[in-house]
Amino acid sequence: GLSADAYCRRHEITVTGDNVIQPFTSFEATGFPSELLREMRQAGFSAPTPIQAQSWPIAIQGRDIVAIAKTGSGKTLGYLVPSFILMKQRRNHNPRLGPTVLVLSPTRELATQIQDEAVKFGKSSRISCTCLYGGAPKGPQLRDLDRGVDIVVATPGRLNDILEMKRVSLHQVSYLVLDEADRMLDMGFEPQIRKIVKEVPSRRQTLMYTATWPKEVRRIAADLLVNPVQVNIGNVDE
Numbered sequence: 001g002l003s004a005d006a007y008c009r010r011h012e013i014t015v016t017g018d019n020v021i022q023p024f025t026s027f028e029a030t031g032f033p034s035e036l037l038r039e040m041r042q043a044g045f046s047a048p049t050p051i052q053a054q055s056w057p058i059a060i061q062g063r064d065i066v067a068i069a070k071t072g073s074g075k076t077l078g079y080l081v082p083s084f085i086l087m088k089q090r091r092n093h094n095p096r097l098g099p100t101v102l103v104l105s106p107t108r109e110l111a112t113q114i115q116d117e118a119v120k121f122g123k124s125s126r127i128s129c130t131c132l133y134g135g136a137p138k139g140p141q142l143r144d145l146d147r148g149v150d151i152v153v154a155t156p157g158r159l160n161d162i163l164e165m166k167r168v169s170l171h172q173v174s175y176l177v178l179d180e181a182d183r184m185l186d187m188g189f190e191p192q193i194r195k196i197v198k199e200v201p202s203r204r205q206t207l208m209y210t211a212t213w214p215k216e217v218r219r220i221a222a223d224l225l226v227n228p229v230q231v232n233i234g235n236v237d238e
C-alpha cells in the first residue's frame with residue numbers, strides 16, 4: 001500500500017494539531033472486528049474513504065476532532081464506527097439511564113439516515129440507536145428512550161423539548177457528535193445546541209463534522225472542543 005504521507009497527498013488530507021496520527025489506509029490496517037469489516041465489504045465498500053481513514057484512528061484515541069469534508073465523503077461512518085469500538089471497550093454503562101453517544105443533526109431526514117447507518121453497521125456490535133426529531137408525535141420516541149439506547153441521533157429542537165420534560169438524561173454521554181455543524185448554525189440551532197451541551201458531562205469526547213468552515217463554526221468549535229485535531233479533505237470553503 002501507499003505510505004501514510006503519499007496517501008494524504010493523493011487524497012488531499014491535511015491534519016493539524018498535536019501528535020499527528022497516521023491514517024488507516026485500508027480496512028486491514030484498522031484492526032476493527034472482522035464482523036464489522038465484513039458488513040462494510042458487504043455494503044460494497046472496498047476501503048475507508050479519506051475522511052474515515054483519517055478520522056478513525058484519531059477518534060479511537062479519544063481525541064476531539066473537527067473534520068471538514070464535502071457532502072458525500074462518508075462522514076457518517078467516520079464518526080459512527082469509532083463510537084462502536086469505544087462503546088464495546090467501555091461496557092459499564094446502563095442504556096436505561098441514557099445514551100453514551102449523542103449525535104446532533106440538522107434535519108429529520110438526515111437524522112433518520114444516520115440512524116439507518118448506525119443500525120446497519122452497528123448490528124454486529126449490538127448497538128441500539130434511536131432517533132428524535134420534530135414534526136412527529138413524542139410518544140413513540142419517549143417509549144424508545146425508556147427501553148434504553150446506546151446511541152441517540154437527534155435534531156436540536158426536539159431533543160431540547162424532551163430534555164425540558166426531563167424524559168432523557170445525558171449524564172452518561174461520553175461521545176458527542178455535531179454533524180453538519182454549519183447547517184445547524186445556518187438553521188439557527190446555536191442556542192439549542194449550547195443548552196444541550198450543558199447537559200453533557202465536560203469529561204467527554206467531542207467531534208464536529210462540517211462541509212464548510214466559516215467563522216461561526218470556528219467559534220462554536222473553539223467553545224466546545226478541547227485541543228482538537230483538525231482534518232481537512234480537499235479545499236475548504238470559508
Ligand code: ADP
Binds near residue numbers: 044045046048071072
Ligand atoms: P457525508 O456525511 O460526508 O455527506 P455519508 O456518510 O452520507 O457522507 O456517505 C455518503 C455515501 O457513501 C453513503 O451512501 C455511504 O453509505 C457511502 N459510504 C460510506 N463509507 C463508504 C466507503 N468506505 N466506501 C464507499 N462508500 C461509502
Ligand code: MG
Binds near residue numbers: 179
Ligand atoms: Mg453527513
